[in-house]
Amino acid sequence: MKTEDARAALEAHRIQPSAQRLAVAEVVLDSTEHLSADEILARAQRRIPAISRATVYNTLATMVERRLVRSLVLTEGRVVFDPNTERHHHFIDEDTGRIHDIPWNALEVRGASSLPGLEVTEYGVVLRGRMKKRSRV
Amino acid sequence: MKTEDARAALEAHRIQPSAQRLAVAEVVLDSTEHLSADEILARAQRRIPAISRATVYNTLATMVERRLVRSLVLTEGRVVFDPNTERHHHFIDEDTGRIHDIPWNALEVRGASSLPGLEVTEYGVVLRGRMKKRSRV
DNA sequence: ATCCGGGGTTGGACGGAGTCTAATCCGCAT
């Protein structure tokens, strides 16, 4: 992702684009993986060596708040950030711990909005298992 | 839950019932809430003041391994233990952070077992929102 | 009754992830 795209994304979500925030946004939005905060910090430091942990955490929190990215807490001890803000499900590979997106319409969920007493704002399916073929080591 | 029930549960899962393990099992199996490890530690200490953190963590890990309980990582920084090992979904109250069980058949999910390339061993729906009325506090 | 072995338990040290704070550093309008 180019800097200008990142700048546009930040501005579209009313986040002032400082150099540090641009670096974080570029890292997060550019990645197809689900990165943890520390991975994002490490990559951002390649662009701005002096960028601090606090800034990265602050920026990520702001981005989550403004719905530019989403945070996921699916596996133990790892909060990861997902630049895909469209609805989708998650598949957790039990071998690698890696998280994969599943397209929303690959599954069908019925009844989520008609649970008595609950006002559901969002939902998704979390699946666990393993990838069938390819590279078992 | 009485001690004998806890003992039976441990033995049914081939876990040797020591006094400490009994205390942990009673706490976990007796609760309808989803307790964190430290909450379990605190309650177990009411019965056995000298019980150590390590023992509680060890016991919980064993219980998870032997499928006596399940561990859930649904909200930030909190691993909780769920004595309900039947399939069910989870609703996270965004106001309180509390986790509620949703009966398996309250929702219908289609397609989870027919995802190409993935061998799904388990899945469930995670919903977020708030409780409509009743007991705000 | 004593010894012995091994699983269970303990406390404390350790590590990683994330938060907080006070001081500093811009960038910008005047």
Added chain:
DNA sequence: ATGCGGATTAGACTCCGTCCAACCCCGGAT
């Protein structure tokens, strides 16, 4: 040039969980 407010920084701190070496306890063998 100056002053202001938001942004950034480093580092201390907390919380959760893991690891490890020593200790304890108990049942079986002698």
